[in-house]
Amino acid sequence: MIRVVALCFLLLATVLGFLHLDSHPAWAPFQAQEVVSTESESSHNAKVALIQPKSDWLPDTGAASVHAASLISLKDESLRAFWFAGSREGAADVVINSAVFNPHTNTWGEPTVVIDRITAEKSLSRYIAKLGNPVPARAADGRLQLFFVTVSIGGWAGSSISTMSSSDEGLTWSKPQRLITSPFTNLSTLVKTPAIPFADSRLGLPAYHEWIGKFGELLRIDGDQVIDKRRMSSGRSAIQPLVLVDAPEKAQAYFRQTRGSSKPHQIPVSETQNAGQSWQAQADLPIANPNAAITGVLLSNGLRILVANDLESGRSRLVMLAKDNLDTQWQTIDVLEDDEALAPEQRREFSYPYMIADGTQVDLVYTWDRKKIRHIRFDSNWIKQACSNAQAKTVSSEEGKQ
Amino acid sequence: MKNFMQTIALLEMALTCGTLLVWLLQRNFETQISVAARIILALLLANLFYWPLDMFMELPLAAYIRGVTGDLSMVSLLLLWSSVLLDRIDPRNTEAHFVPMGFKVAIVIIAFSFYPFALGLGMLDPYGWGYASVGFLIAVSIFAAILAIGNWSKGTFIIALAILAWSIHWHESANLWDYLLDPFLMLWALLACISSVRRKRRERLQSGFLFRAG
Numbered sequence: 001m002i003r004v005v006a007l008c009f010l011l012l013a014t015v016l017g018f019l020h021l022d023s024h025p026a027w028a029p030f031q032a033q034e035v036v037s038t039e040s041e042s043s044h045n046a047k048v049a050l051i052q053p054k055s056d057w058l059p060d061t062g063a064a065s066v067h068a069a070s071l072i073s074l075k076d077e078s079l080r081a082f083w084f085a086g087s088r089e090g091a092a093d094v095v096i097n098s099a100v101f102n103p104h105t106n107t108w109g110e111p112t113v114v115i116d117r118i119t120a121e122k123s124l125s126r127y128i129a130k131l132g133n134p135v136p137a138r139a140a141d142g143r144l145q146l147f148f149v150t151v152s153i154g155g156w157a158g159s160s161i162s163t164m165s166s167s168d169e170g171l172t173w174s175k176p177q178r179l180i181t182s183p184f185t186n187l188s189t190l191v192k193t194p195a196i197p198f199a200d201s202r203l204g205l206p207a208y209h210e211w212i213g214k215f216g217e218l219l220r221i222d223g224d225q226v227i228d229k230r231r232m233s234s235g236r237s238a239i240q241p242l243v244l245v246d247a248p249e250k251a252q253a254y255f256r257q258t259r260g261s262s263k264p265h266q267i268p269v270s271e272t273q274n275a276g277q278s279w280q281a282q283a284d285l286p287i288a289n290p291n292a293a294i295t296g297v298l299l300s301n302g303l304r305i306l307v308a309n310d311l312e313s314g315r316s317r318l319v320m321l322a323k324d325n326l327d328t329q330w331q332t333i334d335v336l337e338d339d340e341a342l343a344p345e346q347r348r349e350f351s352y353p354y355m356i357a358d359g360t361q362v363d364l365v366y367t368w369d370r371k372k373i374r375h376i377r378f379d380s381n382w383i384k385q386a387c388s389n390a391q392a393k394t395v396s397s398e399e400g401k402q
Numbered sequence: 403m404k405n406f407m408q409t410i411a412l413l414e415m416a417l418t419c420g421t422l423l424v425w426l427l428q429r430n431f432e433t434q435i436s437v438a439a440r441i442i443l444a445l446l447l448a449n450l451f452y453w454p455l456d457m458f459m460e461l462p463l464a465a466y467i468r469g470v471t472g473d474l475s476m477v478s479l480l481l482l483w484s485s486v487l488l489d490r491i492d493p494r495n496t497e498a499h500f501v502p503m504g505f506k507v508a509i510v511i512i513a514f515s516f517y518p519f520a521l522g523l524g525m526l527d528p529y530g531w532g533y534a535s536v537g538f539l540i541a542v543s544i545f546a547a548i549l550a551i552g553n554w555s556k557g558t559f560i561i562a563l564a565i566l567a568w569s570i571h572w573h574e575s576a577n578l579w580d581y582l583l584d585p586f587l588m589l590w591a592l593l594a595c596i597s598s599v600r601r602k603r604r605e606r607l608q609s610g611f612l613f614r615a616g
Contacts, residue, residue: 006555006562007547013562013569014543017578020569024534118460125408127461127469152469177404180575183520183529184585185472213522225576228533234525279525 024227027220028200029248029275035302051379053334058365058373059099059111061085066097067351068192069365069373072136072144073358078102080170081365082114082134082146083373089132090155092117096134096148098170101375103361108375114173115164120150123175124162127152132159135191136170139223140201143167147179147191147205157211159190163224177224187211192240192293194356195221199248204276206232206253208239214258216241218276232279238268244298249275252282254296254306257289265289265312287321287330288312295364297357299380303387307336307353307364316340316347318366322387331390333383336376337368407574411473412452415464418479420447425486440487473573475584476564484556502554503598506591508545513588516579532577539565542582 058069063085070082079101086094095116100109114134121128133149144166149159164176181189188211196204203221207229208214216232216239232241238255245251255268266284287306290313296306306321310332316339321330337350348369355364362378424444428435435443451464459466485500520529531538542561549557564581567573573580 002555003550003553003558006550006558010543010546010550010558010562010565013565014539016569017539017543017565018536021534021536021539121461121465121469123408125412125461125465125468127466178574180472180573180577180580183532183577183579183583184517185470187472209522211521215522217527225571225574226533227576229527229530231525231527231530234522236522 025200025202025222027228027275027277028198028202030204030245030251031197031199031201032245032248033298033300035300050382050385053376053378053382054106055374055376056106056108057368058083058375059108060372061097061111063087065089065091065370066373067367067370068133068354069352069367070135070194070354071356071363071365072138073356074100074169075142076169077358079363080136080144081108081373081375082136083365084132084134089370090130090151092130094131096131096146100170101363106377114146114170115148115176120162120176124150124178126178129153132156133190133192135194135205137195137203137205138197139165139203140197144170145195145203146170146173147195148176149190156190157188159188160186161189161191161205161207161219163221165224179219179221179224179226181207181217181219181226181229182209189217190239192352193242193295194354196243196245196251198275202227204243206241206243208241210239210258214239216253216255216270218243218279230276230278232270233268233281237263238270240293241270242294242296243276244296244304246298249273251276253279254285254294256291256293257284258291265291267294267306267308285330290314293352295353295355297355297362299357299362299383301380301384303380303384305355305357305362305383306330307355307366309351311340314344314347315349315351316342318350318353320364320383320386322383322390324387324391328391329394331387331394333386333390336364336366407572411468411573412462412464413448414473414479415468415471416448416450416452416462417444418474418482419451419464419467420444420449421483421486423447428486437488437490444487471586472584473575473580475587476567476572476581477560478584478587478590480560480563481587484560501557501594502549502552503595504552505549505554505557506594506598509583509587509591510595513583513585513591516583517585517588520579529577529579532579538578542578 065088066085082098085097096114097111098114099111128150130151135147137145139145147163151158161179162176164173166173188209189207193206205219205221207219208216214236215234218230219226220228237259240256241253243253253270267287267289269282270279271282272279288310290311292309292315294308309315310319318337319332320334322333323330339347351367353366360380364376368374421444454462546558546561568578568581
C-alpha cells in the first residue's frame with residue numbers, strides 16, 4: 001500500500017515538475033546593436049572636429065587599495081562607476097564604492113558605499129569573508145542591477161556571485177540575493193565583464209570558474225536567479241570572458257588566458273553561432289596576454305576595440321587595440337600606460353580595464369598601481385581616426401619593407 | 403517565497419545541526435532515545451544554531467556553517483532528518499540498513515560521473531540539464547520509481563519531495579541537481595559503501611577461518 005502511495009506522490013511531483021518546466025522561457029537570440037555603414041559614417045565624420053581623449057581619476061576614498069572598477073551609463077547620460085576599496089585586496093574591510101560622473105562638468109561626485117561585508121552577510125544569511133568585482137547591468141524593467149563576488153572561505157577560487165538592484169539609478173539598493181551557479185557547494189563562480197542583453201530582455205552574464213577548472217560560462221539571468229547556463233570554454237586556460245555580440249545569433253568571447261608557461265600567452269577566443277547555446281574554441285587572437293583582464297566594446301560603426309596588457313608577463317603596459325572588421329589585423333591605436341622602459345622594481349601595475357560605449361562616447365576605467373582608478377573618455381570618431389592612422393602606418397611600413 | 407527563502411534555509415541548517423548533535427549523542431552515549439524525545443531535543447538544539455548568540459559573532463551559528471557548506475540538497479536534509487529523528491531502528495546499530503546499499507552505490511556512481519564534468523572537464527555540462535531538461539526530470543522520476551519497486555518507498559517520497567521543492571523554488575537554486583545531490587551526500591554514500599565492503603570482507607574472512615577445511 002505504501003508503495004502505491006509513494007508512486008502516486010511521485011507522479012504528482014513529476015507533473016508539477018513538468019508544469020514548472022513548461023513555464024521555463026525558451027532560449028532567445030542576443031539583442032544585437034545595429035551597425036552603421038563605415039562609408040556613410042566617414043563622410044559625416046570628415047566634417048566633425050576630433051575630440052581628444054579626456055583623462056581623470058575616480059574619487060579618492062582614502063583606502064590604501066582600490067581595484068576592479070566598472071561602469072554603467074545612467075538614464076540622464078551621466079555615468080556610474082563601481083569599484084572595491086579597502087586596506088588590501090581580499091581584506092575584511094573592503095567595501096564596494098560607487099560614484100557618478102557628470103558629463104557636463106566632467107567631474108566625479110562624492111563616493112558612496114554601496115555594500116560592505118557585514119551588510120552582505122546579514123542580508124544573505126551566511127558568513128562572508130570578503131567582497132569583490134562589482135559588475136553593473138541594466139535590467140529589462142529599467143532598474144540597475146549590480147552583480148558582485150563574495151567569498152566565505154578561502155581565496156577568490158571560493159567565490160560566489162550575488163546580485164542586488166536599484167530603481168533610483170544607484171542611490172539605494174535592494175537586499176542582495178545569491179546566484180546559485182555551481183553544484184559543489186556553489187563554489188568558484190566570479191564575474192568581471194559586462195552583461196549582454198537577450199532579445200527577450202533577460203541578461204546574459206559572462207562568468208568564470210577558477211577552482212578545479214578555469215573556464216568561462218554564460219549565465220542566463222532572469223531577475224535575481226540563474227535560469228540556464230552554457231559553457232564557453234573548458235580546461236584550465238581561459239577566464240573572464242568578454243562577449244562581443246556581432247548579430248542576434250553570433251558572438252565572440254575573448255578571454256584572459258591562464259595557461260602554463262609552456263603554452264602560448266595570447267588571448268583565447270570562443271565563438272557561438274546560436275546565441276550562446278553552444279560555444280566553439282577558435283584560434284587565439286595574436287595579442288600577447290600575461291594572465292591579465294581584458295576589456296572591449298563593439299562600436300556602432302563596426303569597430304572592435306580592446307584594451308589589454310599586450311605583454312607576455314607583467315601588467316606595466318596597457319594599450320588600446322582596434323580592428324574595423326573581421327578580416328583585418330588588430331592595430332595598437334593608443335598606448336595608455338607604459339612603464340616597460342623602467343627597471344622591473346619601478347614598474348607599476350595597470351590592470352583590470354573595463355570599458356563601455358554609449359552613443360559616440362567610449363569610457364574606460366582601470367586600476368592604476370592599485371592606488372587609484374583612472375577614467376578616460378574617448379570620442380568614437382577619435383578612435384576611428386586613430387585606427388585609420390594605425391592602418392596607414394602599417395601599410396606604409398609593409399611597403400617600405402618590400 | 404522569496405521573502406522567506408533566507409529564513410527557511412537558515413532554519414533548515416539549524417535543524418540539520420541539531421539533528422547531527424542528536425545523532426552524535428546517541429552514538430557516543432549509546433543511549434536509545436524515543437522518537438518524540440529525539441525530535442524535541444533536535445528542535446531545542448536547533449535554537450542554539452538559529453538565534454544569534456551575540457557574543458563575538460555577527461550572525462547565528464547556522465549562518466557561519468551555511469557560508470561554508472551552502473544549502474544542502476533536499477535529499478540530504480530529508481534523509482538525515484528522517485533517519486536520525488523518525489526511524490525506529492536503533493541508530494547505535496551501525497549494521498542496521500537505514501538506506502539500501504543500492505541507493506548508496508547509485509549516489510556514488512552518479513556523483514563520480516557528474517562532478518568532474520560539472521566542474522569543468524570538457525564542454526559537456528550535465529549541471530545545465532537541471533534547469534530545464536525534460537529528459538533529466540523523467541530520468542529522476544524513473545530512478546525514484548525504481549526505489550519504490552525495490553521496496554524502499556521512503557526514497558521515492560524523498561525524491562518526490564525534492565522535485566516538488568524544486569518546482570516551487572524552495573531554495574535559492576533553480577537547478578534540480580541542487581535539490582537532489584550535494585558533496586556531503588556523495589561523501590556519506592562513499593563512506594557507507596567503503597564501510598560496507600570492509601565489513602563484508604571481515605565477515606567473509608571470519609567465516610572462512612571457522613569453516614576452512616582442516
